Every structure is written in structure tokens, then in C-alpha cells.
Amino acid sequence: MASHFATPTAAPAQTGVTMVEAIRQAMMEEMQRDPAVVAIGEDIGAYGGAFKVTDGLLAKFGRERVIETPIAETAIIGAACGMSFLGLRPVAEMQFIDFIACCFNQITNFVAKSHYLWGAPVPIVVRGPSGGGVHGGPFHSANPEMYFVHTPGLKVIYPSTPADAKGLLKSAIRDNNPVLFFEHKYLYRRIKEEMPAGDHLVPIGKAAIRREGRDLTILSYAAMVHTSMEAAEQLAKEGIDVEVIDLRTLLPLDRDAIITSVKKTNKLLVVHEDTKTGGIAGEIAAIVCEGAFEDLDGPIARVTAIDTPVPYSPTLEEYFMPNTEKVVAAARELAKY
Numbered sequence: 455m456a457s458h459f460a461t462p463t464a465a466p467a468q469t470g471v472t473m474v475e476a477i478r479q480a481m482m483e484e485m486q487r488d489p490a491v492v493a494i495g496e497d498i499g500a501y502g503g504a505f506k507v508t509d510g511l512l513a514k515f516g517r518e519r520v521i522e523t524p525i526a527e528t529a530i531i532g533a534a535c536g537m538s539f540l541g542l543r544p545v546a547e548m549q550f551i552d553f554i555a556c557c558f559n560q561i562t563n564f565v566a567k568s569h570y571l572w573g574a575p576v577p578i579v580v581r582g583p584s585g586g587g588v589h590g591g592p593f594h595s596a597n598p599e600m601y602f603v604h605t606p607g608l609k610v611i612y613p614s615t616p617a618d619a620k621g622l623l624k625s626a627i628r629d630n631n632p633v634l635f636f637e638h639k640y641l642y643r644r645i646k647e648e649m650p651a652g653d654h655l656v657p658i659g660k661a662a663i664r665r666e667g668r669d670l671t672i673l674s675y676a677a678m679v680h681t682s683m684e685a686a687e688q689l690a691k692e693g694i695d696v697e698v699i700d701l702r703t704l705l706p707l708d709r710d711a712i713i714t715s716v717k718k719t720n721k722l723l724v725v726h727e728d729t730k731t732g733g734i735a736g737e738i739a740a741i742v743c744e745g746a747f748e749d750l751d752g753p754i755a756r757v758t759a760i761d762t763p764v765p766y767s768p769t770l771e772e773y774f775m776p777n778t779e780k781v782v783a784a785a786r787e788l789a790k791y
Contacts (some may be wrong), residue, residue, distance in 0.1 A: 459488055467651040474642045476616035477507050480623040485515055491627055494521040494534055495547030504549045505583055505642055527556040534578045535565050543627060548582030551636060552596040565632045566607030575630040583639035585677055585727060586775055591766035597728040602634050603705045609658055610705040612636040614679035616647050618702055621656030638676045661708035667697030670789055671715040673738060674725040675701040678776060682725050685781035694789045704734055712738060713745045720751040721788050725781055730758040752791030757784045
């Protein structure tokens, strides 16, 4: 099925937009713009999705383009992949991103390699709620992004703001490569901001400077960007001027933004909610050692979750996850060098 683009009504600027609404807007606008875009997943139609992200899509686009499935993640990805070979651009929802593990073989051994092996674009987006902080326990709180960051052929996005979520999802849907789009459920309704007018797009693979600083760089993404910003505000009261960089895209990484900031501040702290071993902090440390080692005035530090499954108990989950106090303490120690 070839795409025949429509011209959707230009979106006006809006205030107080949540991440849920931003993602919904992105899907609405892209489905209106391009009839090849379809949505597929569990409970995404009449119910509107487990977190109501797809609420209203069925009424607007019908069952041919909003396809409800059984609880069968492998079937969702298999169907989405087949659709993409026939000219469609499916957006597949994992009801919780944890269960993307069921599709690991399809995504890493087929979806990610099809373009490389036989020149077939696979324009699918796999999106879903991820992350902790909501006491969801070990099966509904995962951050499995690094399994896929290690897979050539994929793109991996993990935004921290509503405007970025909308702009990056629209870019992902238009991309001819398979994209994994992680949505931190803790941010769904807690963060609100102004949404730019018009066809708002954010480029894939470009980091954003959330706060300018001169003494120390904090690199982060998703919910931990907000934790890092809170820490930076506290540290400013102590005379420590922190620069906060939001990676936004984990594959590809914006290496230039990382190196530029470290050369400016000479110190680096990486903060992420994913567990420590094999987390992206290690890859970033290697990038900095290769590209800015002589600019470092202290060791590369990291604040991450500890190497256990996500606990269900609120008290244990708080101990497990990074928080503002942990980031402030690590940054304070690094600033002493």
C-alpha cells in the first residue's frame, strides 16, 4: 500500500500538554497525514490502551487502522513486520514494555537485520510504557533499552518531555528503519509543557541541553532528566554550576554533544534508571575516554539503579532507584576534584 499524504489541519500552540496527550497527538496527526500508518496492540481500540494513550483513535480511523490483538506480543511484532513489507507503517504498542522480551528474537534477528540482509525497509515503531517509580513490581517496571541499543539496525528513543515525545514519535513513524520508542510511565501525567504549533518534529539522534553549566556535566535521559535538573538546582545553591544534557536518543547516540559538553566542564556524571552493569553509562564512559580523556579533571561517575530486579515494595523500590539525593551526593564528590 503506497502512502498518499493528506494535509492535516495545522496544530495550534497549546499549554499544559501531558506526555500521554502528546503521544496521542503524534499518532493522530501521523495517521491523518498518511493512510499507511496503522496502530496495532492489545486493548488499544475500544478501551483506548492501558494508559489511555490511544484513546479516540478507533472512533476516528476505524478497525482497519486500529487493530486490536490477543495478548500475544510475538504476534503483534510479527504482524507489524509483515505489514511493513506490504507498504504499511505500523505503530505497535506493548502494553508494558517489559513484555517486549517475548519478541526479542523477532526484533533482533529479523526486524533489525532485514534491511541489511536483503534491502527491505522495515518502517515500524514499537512503543510502550517503561520505567519504575509507580510500584509496578518486577514485571511492569523494566528499562530494557540496552538489550536493543546493542542491536545494529534499530533506533532507540527515550524522551523526557511531552514536546520531545510528540516530535520524536512523529519522526520515528516517518523513518524507514525500525524504531523502539520507550515512554516512561511515571512521566505520563506528571509533566506538562507548552506544545509548539504546526507539524512539530524533533530529529532522531540529537541530544538537548536542558541546563547550561560550567563546572560539571550530567548526562541523562527519560525520568532521570528531571531528577538531574532538581539536583542541579540544589547544587547551584552550593556554588556548583551543572550542565544537564538530555540524550533523548540512545541509538544513535549524539557523540558530538557528549564530547562538547565534557570538553567544556571537564567532569562527567551519568545518571540513568537502568541497572548499572551494562547500562549506557559504560558506553558513554568509553566514548569520553576515546574523545575527551585529556579534558577530564576527575573520574567519570555514574548514578544508576542497583543490579537487582525492580522491587515491588515502595520502600525497596526507592532504595533501588536513583533519586535527587543520590545524584547530589555523587556530583558533590566529583566537584571536589
